[in-house]
Amino acid sequence: MRVLIADDHDLLRDTLIAFLGAEDDIELGSAASFDEACERIREDEAYNLVLLDYKMPGMNGLDSLTEAIGMKGGQRVALISGQATREVAEQALSLGAAGFIPKTLPAKSLVNAVKFMAMGEQYAPIGFMTAPEETRTHPMAERLTKREMEVLEGLTEGKSNKEIARDLDLTEPTIKLHMKTLYRKLEVNNRTQAAIVARDAGLF
Numbered sequence: 001m002r003v004l005i006a007d008d009h010d011l012l013r014d015t016l017i018a019f020l021g022a023e024d025d026i027e028l029g030s031a032a033s034f035d036e037a038c039e040r041i042r043e044d045e046a047y048n049l050v051l052l053d054y055k056m057p058g059m060n061g062l063d064s065l066t067e068a069i070g071m072k073g074g075q076r077v078a079l080i081s082g083q084a085t086r087e088v089a090e091q092a093l094s095l096g097a098a099g100f101i102p103k104t105l106p107a108k109s110l111v112n113a114v115k116f117m118a119m120g121e122q123y124a125p126i127g128f129m130t131a132p133e134e135t136r137t138h139p140m141a142e143r144l145t146k147r148e149m150e151v152l153e154g155l156t157e158g159k160s161n162k163e164i165a166r167d168l169d170l171t172e173p174t175i176k177l178h179m180k181t182l183y184r185k186l187e188v189n190n191r192t193q194a195a196i197v198a199r200d201a202g203l204f
Contacts, residue, residue: 001118004029006037007053019107034058041071048118054081099123140201143185151178156195156204
């Protein structure tokens with residue numbers, strides 16, 4: 001059984017490799033970006049399962065998932081994420097993903113899930129998929145609308161106004177208006193300061 005782990009966080013990637021590598025029947029490959037993952041898929045012997053981090057460099061959300069699934073005539077690809085919502089997980093599964101794994105999943109469950117998906121099954125943890133949506137309690141988050149939070153998340157990921165507009169299916173002028181409101185509420189003067197404030201506050 002061959003598994004490719006694509007995640008830009010060295011510690012998490014190494015931890016996953018350690019857990020899965022302890023299994024006798026799993027061969028592992030690794031990548032730190034979506035482009036590198038695509039290169040591995042093209043050049044390496046076929047993988048039974050590809051694990052893609054939802055937020056790593058080069059990933060364009062579910063579009064990249066669909067691209068990876070279609071490479072080499074089709075293969076099994078699952079998302080792994082510490083931030084994606086249940087809605088994202090449901091959309092990924094509907095697009096044909098082999099599964100969705102939250103990064104909070106215990107190690108033993110993770111190994112079992114990987115084996116399950118590599119053998120052709122679709123996996124998503126019942127607890128995650130049925131849990132009630134968490135309400136934001138962070139003081140800063142409470143000052144912002146849902147849309148402003150989405151724009152701010154795009155900022156923290158270093159996206160341009162055009163990219164944020166595309167992701168949220170909005171126009172660039174609308175994004176600029178949200179930016180102005182964000183700057184005022186966060187008491188900052190530019191996008192860099194806004195991103196720093198959001199990160200320091202632990203919003204994303």
